[in-house]
Amino acid sequence: MRISTAESLVMEALWRASPMTADQITAEVAEGQDWTEATVKSLLNRLLTKGAIAAERDGRRYLYRPLTARGDYVHAESRGLVDRLFEGRLAPLVAHFSARETLSPEDIAELKRLIEEIDDGR
Missing domain, CATH: 1.10.287 (Helix Hairpins)
Structure with a gap:
């Protein structure tokens, strides 16, 4: 699964503390990136589509959590880099x-x- 740089910021927030609401994630990542809440929700939807995160309804909001452990993601990305650029x-x-x-x-x-x-x- 390929996660973009922007998506990885959302994932890092979820790896630090989850589950989190969209508002909590926005507060965590948006300011340093000058992102709106809509941008963060778009990133969340992309991550949901990719199967990187799950959403669970909690009243009128959703709680998001990662489905991939950070260590597994780092390993896969590292392995891909080494394979692509340095013949493994x-x-x-x-x-x-x-x-x-x-x-x-x-x-x-x-x-x-x-x-x-x-x-x-x-």
């Missing part, structure tokens, strides 16, 4: 960023730690 390999991804971006000492230490964990697990 992680090393070229890291090489690309290290060639074009300055890795901080903390980033380098974290990468070394991760590699060590992977080696220890085999």
